Amino acid sequence: MIDKGSLIILSGPSGTGKGTLLAEFKKVYGSESIVYSVSDTTRAPRPGEIPDVSYHYITNEEFNIKKENGGYLEYASFCENQYGTPKKFVLDNLEKGIDVVLEIETVGARKVKESYPDAVMVFILPPSLDELKRRLIGRATESMEIIEKRFEAAKEELKLAPLYDYVVVNDSIEKATYEFYSVITAERLKTKNNKKIISEVCK
């Protein structure tokens, strides 16, 4: 068995298709050796969200206690709501040789990397800025003003791609999903993760 699983961080600005990629990935490449980190949040569930799949919904008090006990790999506040990545779930699975996929924005990603330096960071790129804008407009659920704001935020986030270990260009969802899986497969083959297997074979 592999020595321990890899913590795979997936980031990418809105419009890069990160959510679609992850859904496709679960469908095509899902297996017992991969789990997905679900964040805790103090905000109320939104329509369509599924408790313990979209988020674990907890109270402010529960969140603060867990935070004070070092229960989060990283945490942050947005609009008076708290969000955090539960540490125990992640570390327990890695210990069992299971890979943990964590979808998180760039600031959180860097915090996780600081507290867990072995984390493998993957950044999803759009094929181009023009295409990114088209995708943001295509969603058609927001005003042009908000779309422009999202677009500017995305451009800022894209500047952080060089800090990641891998980049995946999402020009085709099948290709991008396959590439993401290749990264996970290759990480499982790293010599540093297979010391037990090597000594087992040579015995």
Add this chain to the structure above:
Amino acid sequence: MIDKGSLIILSGPSGTGKGTLLAEFKKVYGSESIVYSVSDTTRAPRPGEIPDVSYHYITNEEFNIKKENGGYLEYASFCENQYGTPKKFVLDNLEKGIDVVLEIETVGARKVKESYPDAVMVFILPPSLDELKRRLIGRATESMEIIEKRFEAAKEELKLAPLYDYVVVNDSIEKATYEFYSVITAERLKTKNNKKIISEVCK
């Protein structure tokens, strides 16, 4: 386009199925973005070998001139014959963004890594020592004495696996070949090989 290709070194003791894996790989995953390094040798072709596919057959004089001009990434002598990995073919292809696969024994692999530190080193492991011995016997072309010698040499080589970047256990040829391809795919996705693409997207 990718900044440059990766030099993929493939090693593994005899009996690990390295040759079979590479043949299967060429058949299933061969593409225009992967080429295979062919060594120069001063020895005579053996029955079944194909010139410029198995080896480039050259004279001692040609070999020595090339060697003195720094034309080899590594070279070595066995049984009075010289063998070398031509440098120009490898570097020219990497420059064009094409990956170069180089099958080479462990001593040569380390020499290549010294002269080209970006090389990605992949080691093929047998499922177990017992299985390795069965495969060596299964070839049935050699005396038990020679098989024992090969087996002892293989056990020594296996100790070098921890020096490699990746290990692939060849318990199923399809799985091992797929894993080898995943390593190559993942290397192509490394941020350090995609600076041009990142700056292109963000333009």
